[in-house]
Ligand SMILES: Cc1cc2nc3c(=O)[nH]c(=O)nc-3n(C[C@H](O)[C@H](O)[C@H](O)COP(=O)(O)OP(=O)(O)OC[C@H]3O[C@@H](n4cnc5c(N)ncnc54)[C@H](O)[C@@H]3O)c2cc1C
Ligand code: SF4
């Protein structure tokens with residue numbers, strides 16, 4: 001099956017779809033960057049309007065977003081604004097064989113900094129442990145918490161969610 | 166008899182936008198809704214909305230309602246009748262309604278109908294068992310009254326409603342055993358599908374619910390695979406344990422009142438079923454009557470609000486408020502609606518209107 005067909009029948013984006021979105025290796029080595037896992041053309045654009053750095057381009061409302069990685073500073077503002085919860089920030093410069101993945105989280109309870117939790121893959125299966133290294137919540141985020149988890153760098157494609165027990 | 170320049174029937178996002186647009190153009194509006202509060206479907210939508218930023222995308226549905234309610238409360242040209250159900254529209258234009266148990270009659274120079282849609286049912290064995298719900302009812306229980314409908318749910322339908330209500334169930338601490346979908350592809354936005362998938366909810370395409378199990382309430386469901394012709398493949402049945410079955414298999418326009426205007430009605434599946442023929446300004450073939458929102462085309466709230474603005478301004482213009490500025494504003498909304506429907510997700514709606522306009 002074609003990658004896009006897999007997404008269409010399961011909701012799970014394949015590894016090659018994700019890898020196609022990644023910036024150059026130089027940019028990845030520089031610091032945090034955003035990946036917009038928004039593979040389908042839908043009428044939506046808060047990723048564009050929430051970026052104060054003009055880093056997100058979209059030909060028109062019904063097209064997919066494209067990130068200009070020269071402009072993206074990795075501020076993660078778009079993460080809490082995207083209604084599809086499709087924006088993830090990745091930082092491959094933390095060292096020690098680890099990476100940070102920042103993602104939107106709308107469940108209760110909200111984990112605390114320092115917690116060790118399960119890292120879940122795109123199907124909700126446990127793929128390893130994650131350390132919570134940052135939690136942004138509050139009225140300005142309007143109930144979409146922005147959480148940063150530290151996981152093994154091999155989980156760059158897999159880890160997309162957490163479970164607390 | 167009561168009279169208003171414009172009567173708006175239905176106070177969902179379409180009706181509220183219509184009332185605001187007409188009132189801002191300077192006419193007096195009476196809006197009735199059978200609910201206790203204004204907002205229609207939106208009062209249950211706790212998730213962030215799609216669409217363009219201009220139509221408040223990224224904002225939660227419940228927040229959009231608050232903004233519209235506030236604007237309506239501050240607008241002196243709008244009278245709101247809550248708990249008021251429109252019962253019928255007579256051939257002489259008289260509108261009958263029931264308000265708090267009392268019967269009333271009124272007329273309006275122009276009438277905008279924005280009554281929204283009703284959920285469709287699905288045929289399967291035991292579908293009348295307690296524990297089988299429509300997705301709308303599940304959402305109302307959870308998001309309006311804070312009640313969990315059950316502990317373990319089977320969702321039927323992977324359109325946006327099935328996906329979003331599954332997500333909201335998980336947020337409320339209810340387990341979703343699976344989402345089944347008869348089609349080979351997920352109908353809703355893939356970003357919604359991905360977010361429920363990573364919470365561990367399997368989305369099973371070409372699958373349906375053959376029967377509900379249980380004697381006095383749901384204790385399980387029989388799932389089965391479907392072939393290309395949507396027939397159950399014998400021998401593929403499997404039982405799962407759930408206490409709730411939630412149907413999200415589509416909406417049908419609530420167009421009874423519309424058809425009472427004696428306008429031309431058409432059966433157009435792409436638009437959701439029996440819908441009225443209407444022109445670009447949203448006027449029906451029965452002159453003086455306008456529609457907006459899900460009642461004439463099952464779409465989404467962004468489109469419903471834009472249609473409301475178009476219908477409200479068109480009706481105001483027809484009462485004589487035909488300043489170039491107001492006409493210009495309406496034409497701008499018409500362009501914006503076209504833009505919204507121009508993409509891949511708008512293809513079905515476009516083909517529906519092609520049928521309507523092609524006279525097929
Ligand atoms: C689960 C779910 C998720 C959704 N998510 C999104 C989303 O993310 N983005 C988006 O844009 N859209 C979304 N929608 C769709 C959106 O809610 C609807 O398209 C929109 O509410 C339609 O607006 P409307 O005003 O036409 O109808 P409604 O909202 O249905 O309002 C109709 C109103 O008319 C009243 N009424 C009906 N009959 C009568 C009568 N005889 N007399 C008096 N009053 C009457 C009703 O009480 C109701 O208040 C979602 C819908 C659902 C169910
Ligand atoms: S992370 Fe910040 S700079 Fe990068 S795209 Fe998102 S909002 Fe823009």
Ligand code: SF4
Pocket residue numbers: 036037038044045046047048064065081082083084085086087356
């Ligand atoms: S805001 Fe999110 S869902 Fe909407 S287009 Fe941008 S990335 Fe996609």
